[in-house]
Amino acid sequence: MKPRVFSGIRATGRLHLGNYLGAVAGMRDLQNQYDCIFSVVDLHTITTPYVPETLQQNIKEVVLDYLGAGLDPEKCHLMIQSSVREHVELAYLLATIYPVSRLEDLPTYKDKKLQHTEYINMGLLYYPVLMAADILLYKAEKVPVGDDQEPHLEVTREIARKFNTMFGETFPEPQRFKTGAPYVPSLLGEGKMSKSVAGSFINLTDSLEIIKSKIAKAPTDSGKADKFPETGPVVNLLQFVELFQGHDRAQQYRQQYKNEGLRYGEIKNELAAAIFAALEPIQKKRSEYESQPELVLEILRTGQKYAAKIAAETLREVKTKMGL
Numbered sequence: 001m002k003p004r005v006f007s008g009i010r011a012t013g014r015l016h017l018g019n020y021l022g023a024v025a026g027m028r029d030l031q032n033q034y035d036c037i038f039s040v041v042d043l044h045t046i047t048t049p050y051v052p053e054t055l056q057q058n059i060k061e062v063v064l065d066y067l068g069a070g071l072d073p074e075k076c077h078l079m080i081q082s083s084v085r086e087h088v089e090l091a092y093l094l095a096t097i098y099p100v101s102r103l104e105d106l107p108t109y110k111d112k113k114l115q116h117t118e119y120i121n122m123g124l125l126y127y128p129v130l131m132a133a134d135i136l137l138y139k140a141e142k143v144p145v146g147d148d149q150e151p152h153l154e155v156t157r158e159i160a161r162k163f164n165t166m167f168g169e170t171f172p173e174p175q176r177f178k179t180g181a182p183y184v185p186s187l188l189g190e191g192k193m194s195k196s197v198a199g200s201f202i203n204l205t206d207s208l209e210i211i212k213s214k215i216a217k218a219p220t221d222s223g224k225a226d227k228f229p230e231t232g233p234v235v236n237l238l239q240f241v242e243l244f245q246g247h248d249r250a251q252q253y254r255q256q257y258k259n260e261g262l263r264y265g266e267i268k269n270e271l272a273a274a275i276f277a278a279l280e281p282i283q284k285k286r287s288e289y290e291s292q293p294e295l296v297l298e299i300l301r302t303g304q305k306y307a308a309k310i311a312a313e314t315l316r317e318v319k320t321k322m323g324l
Helices: 019-028 050-067 086-095 098-106 107-115 122-136 147-168 208-216 235-245 249-259 264-290 294-322
Strands: 004-009 035-040 076-080
Touching: 004 019, 004 122, 019 035, 019 050, 035 050, 035 294, 050 076, 050 264, 050 294, 076 107, 076 294, 086 294, 098 122, 098 147, 107 122, 107 147, 122 147, 147 294, 208 264, 235 249, 235 264, 264 294
Parallel strands: 004 035, 035 076
Antiparallel strands: none
């Protein structure tokens, strides 16, 4: 048996560059050597404000983005989290052995409380336990997620250790698989790219004109100084250059900044073209799947059956060991 991998992305709309470089690219790399289950985690989606009428469409968009980005149903298994009921049942069982105080101290929970002051709910506090159940249900050994999810992954390891101590060896302690770009900056000049921050992201489905328009709005400075800044909007912009045009081009711009100065209009146009060139093959493959809705449904049905079989076996083992 190949070691298993689990990862998922919330259904809050189409995926952006941060999702792709920080998670999906790593997922794609892993599918060639591991037994991979990749999910749209719709149960996590409803822990923050959402529109029920558009949830199914958002799930569909993520699935199409997965397929377009190279997640191959011949090499991995795609499924919707809520279609395997054992996720919720295992989460409850694991919650009975984990302290509330630890969950309250997590930085993501604190950030979300500040971001959604009118939507602080039990599901939000419970999020890391459900994430632990997502991973442990399949006894996954690797999880491709961004830097911001490392605290949650540590919760998963803590829960695995505590369960193993209390009830006997059952779960592996999953490790994070680091992608090439675990942190993708916001187009706004500070922070990371996020679907919840308007103007900060580029979707995988954006056209060249839309990408140009978004990058054109990215903040800059005068373009010339004796020393290249250590932080700020220009540093962020050149991070994108490095990601899509290479280290040498980014270094060239850093030297120009200290010598003759930078002309941001030209830099932004070249960068937009480079980003679109990287996204165009993804968009073409995505369109092919979008034109075959029955094929996409069959891919999800197959993934659900595969995941459900493993999930049922794990839950039976857990309940037996817990005396249920």
